[in-house]
Amino acid sequence: MPRRSFEDVVVPHLDAAFNYARWLTRNDADAEDVVRDAVARAFRFFSSVRTNNARSWLFTIVRRTWYSRLGEPGNRIPSTEYDELTDRRSDEVLRMDELLMRREQAERVRRAVEQLPMDFREVIVLRELEGLSYKEIATVVDIPIDTVISRLSRARERLIPVLVTVGATGDHK
Amino acid sequence: MTCHEAIRALDAYIDDELSAQEAMPVRAHVRSCVYCFQRAQDREALRRALRTLPYYGAPTRLGITIAARGTVRSVLPKARGWAIAATVAIAAGGGLGVRVWTRMHVTSVVAEQVMARHVNALATQHLVDVRSSDQHTVKPWFQGKLDFAPPVYDLADAGFPLIGGRVDRIGGRTFAALVYQRRLHVITTFVSDAEDPIPEDLVETIRGFHERHWTDHGMCFWVVSDLNAEELAEFASLIRSKAI
Numbered sequence: 001m002p003r004r005s006f007e008d009v010v011v012p013h014l015d016a017a018f019n020y021a022r023w024l025t026r027n028d029a030d031a032e033d034v035v036r037d038a039v040a041r042a043f044r045f046f047s048s049v050r051t052n053n054a055r056s057w058l059f060t061i062v063r064r065t066w067y068s069r070l071g072e073p074g075n076r077i078p079s080t081e082y083d084e085l086t087d088r089r090s091d092e093v094l095r096m097d098e099l100l101m102r103r104e105q106a107e108r109v110r111r112a113v114e115q116l117p118m119d120f121r122e123v124i125v126l127r128e129l130e131g132l133s134y135k136e137i138a139t140v141v142d143i144p145i146d147t148v149i150s151r152l153s154r155a156r157e158r159l160i161p162v163l164v165t166v167g168a169t170g171d172h173k
Numbered sequence: 174m175t176c177h178e179a180i181r182a183l184d185a186y187i188d189d190e191l192s193a194q195e196a197m198p199v200r201a202h203v204r205s206c207v208y209c210f211q212r213a214q215d216r217e218a219l220r221r222a223l224r225t226l227p228y229y230g231a232p233t234r235l236g237i238t239i240a241a242r243g244t245v246r247s248v249l250p251k252a253r254g255w256a257i258a259a260t261v262a263i264a265a266g267g268g269l270g271v272r273v274w275t276r277m278h279v280t281s282v283v284a285e286q287v288m289a290r291h292v293n294a295l296a297t298q299h300l301v302d303v304r305s306s307d308q309h310t311v312k313p314w315f316q317g318k319l320d321f322a323p324p325v326y327d328l329a330d331a332g333f334p335l336i337g338g339r340v341d342r343i344g345g346r347t348f349a350a351l352v353y354q355r356r357l358h359v360i361t362t363f364v365s366d367a368e369d370p371i372p373e374d375l376v377e378t379i380r381g382f383h384e385r386h387w388t389d390h391g392m393c394f395w396v397v398s399d400l401n402a403e404e405l406a407e408f409a410s411l412i413r414s415k416a417i
Contacts, residue, residue: 018231032232037344040282069345106225113226127188128223134190153184160215163222 006046010039013055016130017062023125024066026114038065056132059140063122105163112162120155127152174202179209187216284377284384284395286344291361291382291397294339294350300359301337301352311338315349321366321392323349326415333360333408348395353408358400360408366392378402385409389416 017038022031038061045061113124126132126140138145179202185191186199203209294300303314312325318340327335336352336359346367353360371393375386383402386395387409396409 015228015230019229022229028229028232031229033342033345035231036282036286040344043282105222109222110226113223124223128220129226129228134185134188149184152188156184156216156219159223160219163215163218 006043009046009054010042010058013058014039016055017058019129020059020122020125021062021066023113023121023129024063024118030069034062034066034069037069038062041065053136055130056136056140059126059130059132060142063140108162109159112159116155116158120151120158123148123151124155124159174198176202176206176209179203179206180212183209183212183216187213187220283344283371284375284386285379287363287386287395288379288382288384288397290341290343290350290363291359294341294352294361295359300339302339304337306335306337308335311335311351314338315340319347319349319366321349321364323351323364323392324412324416325351326412328353328408328411331411333411355398355400355404355408358398360396360398360400360405362412363395363397364392376402376406387413389413 014035018031018035021034021038022028025031025034038058041064042058042061113121116124122141123137126137132140134145134148137148141148143151179199182191182195182199183203186196186203191199203213303311305311306327306329308325308327312322315323315338323338325335325338329335333353333355336354338349338351341348341350341363343363343365346365348363348365351362351364353362371386374388375384377384377386382397382399383405384395384397385405386393388394394409394412396405396412398405398408400408
């Protein structure tokens with residue numbers, strides 16, 4: 001990889017880094033702090049890193065920065081309660097397309113994503129908002145690809161019912 | 174392919190992560206099974222719904238902060254000397270130079286963070302949580318809020334009256350922020366006992382704000398103001414002399 005400056009490599013991905021941090025932290029102030037710290041960290045390692053995927057690399061650092069902050073006393077957030085998760089798959093045949101246009105649905109979806117456990121939230125954000133491949137997500141989150149798939153799948157299973165509840169009028173239930 | 178197998182492969186199928194060979198049986202199943210067809214439809218609907226999620230772009234000030242790091246404006250002459258040495262060292266392929274150069278950039282990030290907090294407090298009119306010109310009121314206010322006792326001085330006689338104090342988080346570290354005043358200029362003194370990533374003294378000017386940094390008695394200090402550099406230096410040396 002030809003040597004490029006830190007600014008050339010990192011600044012183009014600042015929005016993506018902030019978006020990811022914002023979804024992890026769920027508030028602007030923490031997201032800003034996390035991105036600032038992450039950029040400082042990124043800088044420290046920059047000279048020793050050879051990567052052609054700067055965005056994923058930055059995501060990885062943002063993520064570690066956030067998790068190391070969670071490790072600080074008083075900041076701990078419970079992680080996903082995997083074992084309690086059950087697959088609730090709806091077999092109902094539902095017509096949802098027309099409902100998706102509704103604004104309250106958008107707000108509901110946003111809240112539902114915010115309320116997902118962090119492990120699920122981040123794979124949804126990385127996949128659906130940032131368009132990362134499974135392999136890239138696996139690298140950023142540092143989990144096997146199979147785990148990426150199962151987290152995505154479970155996250156989606158949790159979100160899909162949100163789509164139907166809003167407009168579930170008489171013809172569905 | 175059974176429903177069970179199809180469900181396991183469904184996300185990768187929807188996400189286009191399967192090879193053509195792997196995707197073929199899934200596609201065939203989804204087309205022939207009304208339940209799995211619906212599951213696929215649900216996922217498509219979810220994907221469309223997720224497109225309405227807000228994408229949080231970086232705030233402008235964050236962009237400026239990081240872009241501005243490219244230029245370290247005014248560091249101490251000693252550090253500048255190092256910068257020249259660093260350039261030479263890089264040219265010579267030395268490792269030390271890179272390290273020094275890196276530290277200067279990190280320094281600049283911290284300096285920016287400190288300044289941003291000062292500016293933010295001014296902008297949001299949230300300057301102090303304890304408002305008093307009496308050091309004996311301000312200092313005890315920090316009890317129980319910090320695990321160190323920040324030095325608070327009455328500098329009114331020297332022309333720097335105390336306004337008050339607050340607690341701030343900067344870059345994951347907790348600071349006591351003490352606010353003083355000269356004429357209409359607000360001066361924030363940030364004090365922390367956290368490990369200081371920047372061992373050397375520092376004088377910096379960022380977009381019209383002057384900053385000075387030093388370490389004393391295991392505490393690190395940052396003073397920030399739009400006051401002119403000479404008077405801020407006078408203020409800093411007052412604080413330093415009181416600490417001895």
